[in-house]
Amino acid sequence: xxxxxxxxxxxxxxxxxxxxxxxxxxxxxxxxxxxxxxxxxxxxxxxxxxxxxxxxxxxxxxxxxxxxxxxxxxxxxxxxxxxxxxxxxxxxxxxxxxxxxxxxxxxxxxxxxxxxxxxxxxxxxxxxxxxxxxxxxxxxxxxxxxxxxxxxxxxxxxxxxxxxxxxxxxxxxxxxxxxxxxxxxxxxxxxxxxxxxxxxxxxxxxxxxxxxxxxxxxxxxxxxxxxxxxxxxxxxxxxxxxxxxxxxxxxxxxxxxxxxxxxxxxxxxxxxxxxxxxxxxxxxxxxxxxxxxxxxxxxxxxxxxxxxxxxxxxxxxxxxxxxxxxxxxxxxxxx
Amino acid sequence: xxxxxxxxxxxxxxxxxxxxxxxxxxxxxxxxxxxxxxxxxxxxxxxxxxxxxxxxxxxxxxxxxxxxxxxxxxxxxxxxxxxxxxxxxxxxxxxxxxxxxxxxxxxxxxxxxxxxxxxxxxxxxxxxxxxxxxxxxxxxxxxxxxxxxxxxxxxxxxxxxxxxxxxxxxxxxxxxxxxxxxxxxxxxxxxxxxxxx
Numbered sequence: 001x002x003x004x005x006x007x008x009x010x011x012x013x014x015x016x017x018x019x020x021x022x023x024x025x026x027x028x029x030x031x032x033x034x035x036x037x038x039x040x041x042x043x044x045x046x047x048x049x050x051x052x053x054x055x056x057x058x059x060x061x062x063x064x065x066x067x068x069x070x071x072x073x074x075x076x077x078x079x080x081x082x083x084x085x086x087x088x089x090x091x092x093x094x095x096x097x098x099x100x101x102x103x104x105x106x107x108x109x110x111x112x113x114x115x116x117x118x119x120x121x122x123x124x125x126x127x128x129x130x131x132x133x134x135x136x137x138x139x140x141x142x143x144x145x146x147x148x149x150x151x152x153x154x155x156x157x158x159x160x161x162x163x164x165x166x167x168x169x170x171x172x173x174x175x176x177x178x179x180x181x182x183x184x185x186x187x188x189x190x191x192x193x194x195x196x197x198x199x200x201x202x203x204x205x206x207x208x209x210x211x212x213x214x215x216x217x218x219x220x221x222x223x224x225x226x227x228x229x230x231x232x233x234x235x236x237x238x239x240x241x242x243x244x245x246x247x248x249x250x251x252x253x254x255x256x257x258x259x260x261x262x263x264x265x266x267x268x269x270x271x272x273x274x275x276x277x278x279x280x281x282x283x284x285x286x287x288x289x290x291x292x293x294x295x296x297x298x299x300x301x302x303x304x305x306x307x308x309x310x311x312x313x314x315x316x317x318x319x320x321x322x323x324x325x326x327x328x329x330x331x332x333x334x335x
Numbered sequence: 336x337x338x339x340x341x342x343x344x345x346x347x348x349x350x351x352x353x354x355x356x357x358x359x360x361x362x363x364x365x366x367x368x369x370x371x372x373x374x375x376x377x378x379x380x381x382x383x384x385x386x387x388x389x390x391x392x393x394x395x396x397x398x399x400x401x402x403x404x405x406x407x408x409x410x411x412x413x414x415x416x417x418x419x420x421x422x423x424x425x426x427x428x429x430x431x432x433x434x435x436x437x438x439x440x441x442x443x444x445x446x447x448x449x450x451x452x453x454x455x456x457x458x459x460x461x462x463x464x465x466x467x468x469x470x471x472x473x474x475x476x477x478x479x480x481x482x483x484x485x486x487x488x489x490x491x492x493x494x495x496x497x498x499x500x501x502x503x504x505x506x507x508x509x510x511x512x513x514x515x516x517x518x519x520x521x522x523x524x525x526x527x528x529x530x531x532x
Contacts, residue, residue: 055411055412077411077412078373078411078412079373080373080412081373081377081411081412082411082412082413083411084407084408084409084410084411084415084416084419085407085415085416085419086404086407086408087408109413110411110412110413110415110416113413113416113417113455113456114415114416116455117407117416117420117455120455147457198367198371198372198373200373201363201372201373201376203363203367203371203372203373204367205367205371205372
């Protein structure tokens with residue numbers, strides 16, 4: 001099948017990309033046991049460790065956010081496939097500590113299965129670990145149960161908030177509470193103009209007609225159902241913002257943090273135009289955009305589109321969101 | 336075959352691993368219709384690892400447990416957890432030091448495997464997942480008079496269950512996000528399960 005990508009043997013893709021990242025940012029991150037990305041300088045043992053797991057192919061997420069103030073480690077599976085339970089257990093053993101471990105799990109079937117099995121085995125060994133499930137995608141509908149919602153790029157600000165709280169020395173219960181509180185104030189919706197190809201087998205995922213776009217597209221190209229003819233940046237952003245604001249119950253006076261996360265093939269130019277539209281939408285309902293990011297944090301190969309992430313801030317989350325981090329791909333905020 | 340011993344189990348896994356390997360591309364193609372086209376790779380990884388681990392096994396109970404752990408460790412995504420927890424659960428249902436299993440003992444071991452898997456993996460018949468083949472297959476095992484009959488019944492039920500996924504709407508896994516689009520395609524996990532039996 002025709003696929004234009006700079007790759008070698010597809011079977012080695014996940015390891016090779018992690019080796020590349022670790023080589024480029026060797027002062028910040030290192031690769032352990034094949035596919036665990038950890039901090040070059042480990043955090044003190046008396047602080048809560050924050051770990052996540054997930055498939056590769058979404059770079060820089062999740063491993064690009066390992067660093068001071070964010071993750072202690074990310075456990076990587078294969079392209080678009082969760083790491084297996086023994087791999088997650090191995091990471092939990094490595095980071096075993098009295099302070100405990102927060103495991104950030106994105107709501108995808110494979111990730112949830114592996115983390116549940118690994119946590120069960122870890123707890124049997126006396127490892128203190130608590131999960132936080134990110135399921136902030138609203139494309140399944142505003143009344144959809146959490147189990148039916150996917151975890152999208154909203155995991156990145158959540159990792160930022162939880163990571164900063166852990167760095168500050170908060171207890172596991174406190175870090176959990178702070179993470180869950182922020183978790184309930186994030187919502188994400190994605191839009192795609194094109195599908196993408198699976199980089200290991202060249203399979204086209206979710207093909208869209210030349211004049212179509214789809215609101216609700218997931219991060220492996222799974223559809224969300226909202227196919228329409230292509231709309232302008234403002235029209236698209238308005239539709240998405242309206243649903244996100246409704247999901248979060250945004251009201252006049254709220255302070256919002258907005259992320260426009262490019263999924264691979266939409267230019268920074270387009271993403272900036274979208275951000276402008278979101279700011280206008282927020283102002284129309286009396287809410288303020290107190291900060292934001294235009295970047296590629298979590299990508300879907302060469303998919304054209306973006307994920308719009310809305311976070312309703314409070315004093316606590318704003319402080320942690322804006323705290324310093326040296327994670328290689330968290331380049332936007334902090335003094 | 337009246338009873339199942341370690342030698343015949345090894346042969347069955349060899350056959351299952353080679354059947355899945357031959358059909359790797361076909362399973363990927365099915366998966367691409369409503370997933371991301373990698374199921375063939377994942378199930379081949381799990382089955383081949385289980386087969387290899389079993390070859391050096393000295394007894395049934397530990398052999399099946401090792402096969403389950405190998406399936407879990409050498410594959411990624413949901414497939415690793417599904418087959419890993421199933422096989423390790425089956426092993427829990429086998430008596431220590433058992434040299435062979437009657438059809439009745441094997442059926443109850445599979446039931447233990449299913450129970451253990453369902454503690455980790457959500458889903459039921461009708462959700463367009465591996466369960467559509469696996470649950471009827473394990474139910475069909477009950478009451479078989481020989482191990483040969485048990486696997487014949489399981490294979491027929493799994494095949495029928497896999498076929499039934501064509502008209503189902505996905506409720507779990509990645510395909511559930513495709514909702515109506517998934518109707519009309521076979522679930523690759525159910526199909527590969529039918530091939531294994």
